[in-house]
Amino acid sequence: MTSTQLDVIAAAEEEERRTSYLELFFDLVFVFAITQVVTLILEDTSAGGFGRAALVLALVWWAWSGYAWMTNAIDIESLSLRLLFLLGMGGVFSMALAVPDAYEDAGLWFAAPYFFVRVLNLALYLWGLRNSREHFNALLRLAPFFLVAPTVALVGGLAQGGWRSTLWLAAIAIDVLGTLTLGRENDFRVSAAHFAERYALFVIIALGESVVAIGVGASELERDAMFALSVGVAGAGVAVLWWAYFDFVSNAVERALRAAPPRQRGPLARDVFTFFHYPIVLGVILYAVAAKKTLAHPQEPLSGPGRWALGLGIVVFLAGFVLGRFRVIRRIAWERVGGAVAAVLAVVVLSDLDAIALLTVVIAILVAALAIETVRLRELRARVNAG
DSSP states (O other): OOHHHHHHHHHHHHTTOOOOHHHHHHHHHHHHHHHHHHHHHHHOOSHHHHHHHHHHHHHHHHHHHHHHHHHHHSOOOSHHHHHHHHHHHHHHHHHHHTGGGTTTTTHHHHHHHHHHHHHHHHHHHHHHTTTOHHHHHHHHHHHHHHHHHHHHHHHHHHOOTHHHHHHHHHHHHHHHHHHHTTTTOOSOOOOHHHHHHHHHHHHHHHHHHHHHHHHHHHTTSOSSHHHHHHHHHHHHHHHHHHHHHHTTHHHHHHHHHHHSOHHHHHHHHIIIIIITHHHHHHHHHHHHHHHHHHHHSTTSBOOHHHHHHHHHHHHHHHHHHHHHHHHHHSOOOHHHHHHHHHHHHHHHHTTTSBHHHHHHHHHHHHHHHHHHHHHHHHHHHHHHHHO
C-alpha cells in the first residue's frame, strides 16, 4: 500500500477515532502515579528533591506517552490486545506504588515494572502495525532506543545514590535522542482529533490532582472565613490553569496538527505534545504542591519550598505553551512570558506576605496575562476576518 493510499485511509478514519473507554480506564492508574509524584515532592522539598521528582515524572510521562501514541495508531479492541493492555495497567500500578520510595529501597520495585510496561508497549505497538509497512518501519527504527532506554532505567533501579538519578536521566535522554533522529518528516501516522483529546485528558488528570490536594489541605482547616477564602483562592487557581489550556490552546493545537501534511504530523505531535506538554503537566503538579502548603498555613508566609513550587510551577507551566506556539507558528507568546517573569518576581519580592495573599497575587498575575492575550488574539482574529 502506497503512502498516498495510507494518507487517504488515515483522513477517512481520523474523524471516527476517539478516546476509548479502555484508554480512560488505563489513565486512572496514572492518576495514582501523579498523586504519588506529589507525595515524593512533599517528602523531599530540597532543590535536589524537586529535580528527582521531576525526573520520575518524566519516566512516568514517557511511559504514558508511549501508550498514547500506540492507541492513536492501532485498534486495541480485540480480546487479546485488551488483556495485554490490562496487564500493562498492572505494571503501571506496581510502578506507581513504588514512586514515593523510588530513590530509597524501592528503586527496583519502580524500575522493573517500568521496564516491563515499556517493553510491552513496544511489542504491542509493533504487532498492531504489522500490516502497515511504512509506519511499522518508522517505529522499527526507534525500537533500539526504546529497548535500551528502559534497560538503562532498570539498571538504575539497581544502582545506589547519585548513580540512580544519573542512569534514569540517561534513560530519558536516550528516548528523546531516539525520537529526534526521525527528523522533520517521517511515516508515523497521527490522528489529530484523537491525539489532541488524549493529551488534553491527561492535563485534566493533572488538574484533578490539584483539586485533590486542595481538598486534602482544606480538610485540616477550621471552618471559618479563612477556610472559605483559602479554598476559594486555591480553587480559582486550578480554574485559571484550566483556562490557560482549554480556552483556545487545546483546539488550536488540534487544528495545527490537522493542517500539517501527513508526513510532518509525527514530528509536530512529538514536539508539541510529547515534549512540550511535559512542562505543562509538571507545572500543574507543582501548583498542587504549592496549594497544599498554602492551605496548611494560609496566614503565615509561604515556606521556601512552597514558594519554589509556586514560582517554578507557573514558569514551567507557561513555558510549555510558549515552546508549543513557537514550534507551530514561530511566534513568541509574549503575554505568557511576561506572566512567568512577573510570577517569579512576586514570589521573590513578596516572600513575607501571608501564603494565601501571595497565592492570590500570583493567580491575579496569571489572569491578567491570559486576559491580555485573549483580547489581543480576538483583535487579531477580527482583523483577519475583516481583511
